Amino acid sequence: MTSFNTEPLQPDLLQGFGVSLPSQTGSTEAEDSAVSLPVARVHIDTHVPHLDRLFDYAVPAALDAEAQPGVRVRVKFGGREVTGWLRERVARSDSPTRLVPLHKIVSPLPVVDAEIFELADALADRYAGLVPDVLRLAVPPRVASVEQQYLAPASSVSSSESKDAEGKPEPVGVAEAMTDEVLEAEPEPLQAPDISAFEDYTQGTEFCDDVAAGVAARAVMSVLPSHPEHGWEDLMAVSLVQAAAHGRGALGVVPDLKSLERLETALAQLTPPERYTRLTANDAPTPRYESFLRAKQGLADIVIGTRSAAYAPIKNLGFVACWDDGDSSLIEQRAPYCHARDVLLLRATLTDSAALFMGYAVSSEAARLVRSRWASLLSADRAVIRSFTPRVLPTGDDYQLARDPLAAIARIPHQAFAVAQDALKQGPVLVQVARAGYIPSLSCQRCHMPARCRDCRGPLSLAYGQALPQCGWCGRIAQNWACTDCGERRWRSGAVGALRTAEELGRAFPDVPVISSSGENIRSSIGPEPALVIATPGGEPVAEGGYSAALLLDADRMMQADSLRAPETALRRWFNAAALVRSFAVGGRVVTTASPSPVLEALVRWDPMGYALWEIDERHDIGLPPAVRTAAVTGSEKGIETFLASLEIPEDVRISGPVPLQEPGDYLEPDIDGEIYRAILFFTYARGHDFTRHLRAVKASLSALKKSEPVQVRCDGLDIL
Numbered sequence: 001m002t003s004f005n006t007e008p009l010q011p012d013l014l015q016g017f018g019v020s021l022p023s024q025t026g027s028t029e030a031e032d033s034a035v036s037l038p039v040a041r042v043h044i045d046t047h048v049p050h051l052d053r054l055f056d057y058a059v060p061a062a063l064d065a066e067a068q069p070g071v072r073v074r075v076k077f078g079g080r081e082v083t084g085w086l087r088e089r090v091a092r093s094d095s096p097t098r099l100v101p102l103h104k105i106v107s108p109l110p111v112v113d114a115e116i117f118e119l120a121d122a123l124a125d126r127y128a129g130l131v132p133d134v135l136r137l138a139v140p141p142r143v144a145s146v147e148q149q150y151l152a153p154a155s156s157v158s159s160s161e162s163k164d165a166e167g168k169p170e171p172v173g174v175a176e177a178m179t180d181e182v183l184e185a186e187p188e189p190l191q192a193p194d195i196s197a198f199e200d201y202t203q204g205t206e207f208c209d210d211v212a213a214g215v216a217a218r219a220v221m222s223v224l225p226s227h228p229e230h231g232w233e234d235l236m237a238v239s240l241v242q243a244a245a246h247g248r249g250a251l252g253v254v255p256d257l258k259s260l261e262r263l264e265t266a267l268a269q270l271t272p273p274e275r276y277t278r279l280t281a282n283d284a285p286t287p288r289y290e291s292f293l294r295a296k297q298g299l300a301d302i303v304i305g306t307r308s309a310a311y312a313p314i315k316n317l318g319f320v321a322c323w324d325d326g327d328s329s330l331i332e333q334r335a336p337y338c339h340a341r342d343v344l345l346l347r348a349t350l351t352d353s354a355a356l357f358m359g360y361a362v363s364s365e366a367a368r369l370v371r372s373r374w375a376s377l378l379s380a381d382r383a384v385i386r387s388f389t390p391r392v393l394p395t396g397d398d399y400q401l402a403r404d405p406l407a408a409i410a411r412i413p414h415q416a417f418a419v420a421q422d423a424l425k426q427g428p429v430l431v432q433v434a435r436a437g438y439i440p441s442l443s444c445q446r447c448h449m450p451a452r453c454r455d456c457r458g459p460l461s462l463a464y465g466q467a468l469p470q471c472g473w474c475g476r477i478a479q480n481w482a483c484t485d486c487g488e489r490r491w492r493s494g495a496v497g498a499l500r501t502a503e504e505l506g507r508a509f510p511d512v513p514v515i516s517s518s519g520e521n522i523r524s525s526i527g528p529e530p531a532l533v534i535a536t537p538g539g540e541p542v543a544e545g546g547y548s549a550a551l552l553l554d555a556d557r558m559m560q561a562d563s564l565r566a567p568e569t570a571l572r573r574w575f576n577a578a579a580l581v582r583s584f585a586v587g588g589r590v591v592t593t594a595s596p597s598p599v600l601e602a603l604v605r606w607d608p609m610g611y612a613l614w615e616i617d618e619r620h621d622i623g624l625p626p627a628v629r630t631a632a633v634t635g636s637e638k639g640i641e642t643f644l645a646s647l648e649i650p651e652d653v654r655i656s657g658p659v660p661l662q663e664p665g666d667y668l669e670p671d672i673d674g675e676i677y678r679a680i681l682f683f684t685y686a687r688g689h690d691f692t693r694h695l696r697a698v699k700a701s702l703s704a705l706k707k708s709e710p711v712q713v714r715c716d717g718l719d720i721l
Contacts, residue, residue, distance in 0.1 A: 037089035040067055040102055044077055044084040045132050047335075049696075050704035052130040054087055058099040067102060070110030070117075072142065074103045085112050085135055109147050111139050111296065113313045115351060122346050126688075128631065128695040128713045129336025137332060138311035140281075143289040150293055190245040190301070193238045193270050197230035201378045211239060211319055211354045212246045218348065218375040220366045221358040222609050224388045225579030226546050226588065232358055233259075236321050237266040239356055244275065244301035248318025251347075252304040253340050255327035256538065257282055258524045263304055263323070276302035279309040307332060310343040320344040321356040326363035326572045327538070328718065337714055341365065360579045360608065361572035364565075364619065365626045367612035379609060389606045390550075390581040390588035393419065394596070416551045416591040417508070420532070423549030424512055426587060428531045430540060430547045432577045433501050433518075434554035442469055444483040445490035453478060501553070502534040517541050537573035546582035548589075555594035564624060564721040567599045568615060574603050623654065624721065629688045631681045631695055631713060632720045634661070639709030640679050646698050646708075653691065654682040680720060 041054040057075055059067050067073070073084050081103060093099055112135065120134035192212065198204030201221065210217035223232045236252055243250040254260050260280060267276055277291045277300040294300045298315035305312065307330050322330075322344055330340040341357065348355040355375070357366050369375040380388075395413040420429045442451035442460045451460040451469065458473025460481065469478040482489050499516065506514045513531040517523040523541035526533060533541060537558075558570035574592065582588035594600045602611035620627035633640050640658045649655070657679035683691050695713050702708045714720070 037091055039090045039093045039099065040073070041087045041090060042073060042075055042084040042102075043087055043131055043135065044075065044082050045136070046082070047130070047133070048703060049130060049700040052124070052132065052700060055084075056093040056095050056099055058101045059089065060101045063102055063105055066105040066108040068108070068110055069114070070112040071108060072106035072111060074106060076100050076103055085132075085139075087117055107142065107144070107147055109150060109293070111142075111292075111313075113296070115317070115347075116311065116313055118350055119311070119343070119347060122350065123336065123338055123343065125693050125696065126342065126346070127336035127338060127715045128692045128699065133335045134311075134338070137308065137334065137338070138313075140288050140292050140308075141285055143286050146286060146289045146293060150297065188272075190241060190271055190275060192245045193241045195238060195242065197235055197238055198378075200224060200227075200230075200380050200384055202381065203376060204378050207356070207376075207378060208239065208242050211242050214246065214248060214318060216348070216352045216354055218355045218369070219357070219378045220362060220370050220375045220609075221356060221378040222362055222380075223358055223360055223579075224380055224385065225360055225575075225606075226388055226390070226581060226583050231262070231266075232323060232360075233262040233266040236263060236323060236356075236358060237270055239319065239321055240267065240276075240302050240304070241270045243319035243354070244271070246318075247316070248353075249314035249316050250302045250319040250321075251309065251312055251314055251317065251344070252302070252321045252323070253310050253330070253344060254304070254306060254323045255329040256306065258522065259323060260304065260306060261524060262542070267302065267304065271302065274300070276300055276304060279303055279305035279312050281306065281308045307340040310338075310340040310347070317347065317351045317353050319354045319356075320348050321358065324359045324361075324572075324576070325357050325366060326359065326361060326568070329538075331718060337717065339716070339718075342716070359572070360575040362608045362612040363572070364568055364612055364615050367609065367616045368626050370609075371613065371616060377609060385606055387585060388583050390578060390590045391584040392578065392590045392592060392604045392606075394600055394604065395591060395593050412504075412551070412553065413591075413593065416553075416593070419549050419589055419591050420551060421509075423547075423587075423589065424509070424530045424532070426530075427528055427545065427548035427582075428526060428533055428543045430543070430550040430577060430580060431501065431505065431532060431534045432540065432550065432552050432554075432573070433534060433536060434557050435536065443492055444486060444488050445492045446488040447483060447486045449483060449485045451478075451481065452484065454481075454484075502532075505532050505534065515541075535577075537577070540577050540580055542580060546588065547580050548582060548587060550577055550581045550590045552577060552590065552592040552594070555592050559594065559597070559599065563719070565718060567597070568612075570594075571599045571602060571608070571611060575606075575608060578603070623682060625682075625716065628682050628684055629692075629716055630720065631683070631692065631715045632678055632717050633658075633681070633711050633713055634676060634678045635711035636674055636709050637677045639711045640677055642708035643698065643702065643711050644679060646702060648694065649681075650683075650687065650691075652684065652687070656680045656682070678720070 038059050040057045040059050042057055044051060044055060046052065067086060067089070069086055069088050071086050073086050074081055075084050083106065116138050120131045120138065123129065123134045124131045195205055195208040198208050207217055207219050223235065240250040240252050252263060254263055257280065260278065264278060277294045279288065279291045279295065281288065295303045296313040303309055303312040303314055322341055325341040332338045344355060347353065370377050393415065395415050423429050442462065443449060444451060452458065453460060453471035453474060453476060455476055456471065456474045458471040460469040460478055461472055462469060469481055470476070471478065502514050502516045509532060515523065515526060515531050515533045517533060517539045518536040522539045525542045525544070528544045535541065552574055555570065558573065559567055563569070578590045581590055592600065592603065598611060598614065602608065616627060619625065633643055637658055644655070658677040661676045661678050692715055699713055
């Protein structure tokens, strides 16, 4: 196997190429008399690749008690004062010159545990990123007022300092500095929950027993739909409490606030509110930081939240869980663009914890975990599945097309209309559409080319019925629009959004309330009364008692999206919507306009794992992710060529590109200007760890040498293919 050069850059090399290191000024005599561990090793807060390493600073005697591992610090670096995180205290430094002293302790409260530092190292290696980038994701912004309840007044802390053998003050731990309001009495032990909810799943109760015993059991769970007693949130809540009741910390991650509210409601029925906390970036800074500190100090056994909760500092972590890991909301929007699933996988490995990945659908990444035997499969028998699933009625098969030839071109076929009309007598009907808005895209009436703005070439759309076409990029009104390809001045609907669908169905069913749940107006739940609910994927509200029927419109449009994962994503959206419908035993039906395909077959049979395994086998045969790993190198053409030339690329690493990008996407770093190119490297999981570390080292080296234009290296991005 090829060995890669992943050695960190040395200080003399950095200085030789113009990198600003900490000024090596002398310290005072009092600072020189520091205690037993006089050297602090610090991660500075930086976006510069070659500065992603530990820097040594002297610890003044005045800061010795507060300069503990995990605290935020301010240090002098390159003539500036910057923020950093103190990683460790050591007895000596390898620096040949005198060290600069720490300038300031931002707060004596440690905010980063040793486990989170280790996790940051692992994520930086896996994603070819920077440790400071991970730490910024893991630690929320500081709110000084929140910290006061966790720290005793300065006078009482200083007066309680004990002396060591030499008469010097010993460090004051955070637990010793916490106020009486935080140091409450030992809480009552949690009661082990009833695990009968797992009896419907093969090996389900055995998995719960392993969690209780502290065994590092890992599983992928295909959840039954429309269960009248045990929804997915009840299953996750039971597993979280099962771990916490046996003395282990537990962490649950969900993709959105709607799911978080459902999980919190289920968890509140099993445990007192003081035993768990929620952590999400959607909360205001004060409650978010307070929840973070509660978890950090071990005051909550269970932490639940959205993707930012994946980094939560939990004492004695023993169980991690994730709901619907195929949802793109779990991808971090900032470098190094970690997926919450991968964060939890690494945490489970580093802490030897149990792990559970749940969903109505099964992602191809989760299927790979089962195929590689890293995880086992928890699923119900076919007879049990049939008793809980609705009946799926396709309108695009040969039989239905023979009965209704217009179903191939109608957006709402006659069968879907008839099912909705009948189902509205029993309860609400869900209508899933692909896009929000009124008419989100327009095209030419004659040549069918997409309608584009004359100024910026952005897509044109309609905000409401009588509006003029408007550019989605620059906002200009296209008053005298003409097609740039054929000159035609008439346009047609390229896609119909949720608002236009609600308008059409409102006219078709004038006596039925129409509820829209899309865009910024997402409904979390509705009552059992008859109503038409128009929702985009992910915005479907939960109906009390379940929907009597669901219409999955725009199914083929979802399948035809320009993405390798379009079929997988479409199936996940269909499963999530169909799971809200009552079982066929009580009349639940789902109508889909999808054309015949393996994806439709999986929906009709309700076989998410079968399709996921078939998909991973297909990807393995053609060498595409997640059967292999990828690294996308984005930047200028010259920058990419220089970066690739600096790599030691083994023979089994495949390179595609560089090619120009027409639409760079949402994850492009802001320091890349001009025409943008991308090259993609494909490599195996066996080579992955060494190769991504090599990518990281080369990027740091080129940054230090200033020999190349900057490039973005993004590993395992879901949107690059």
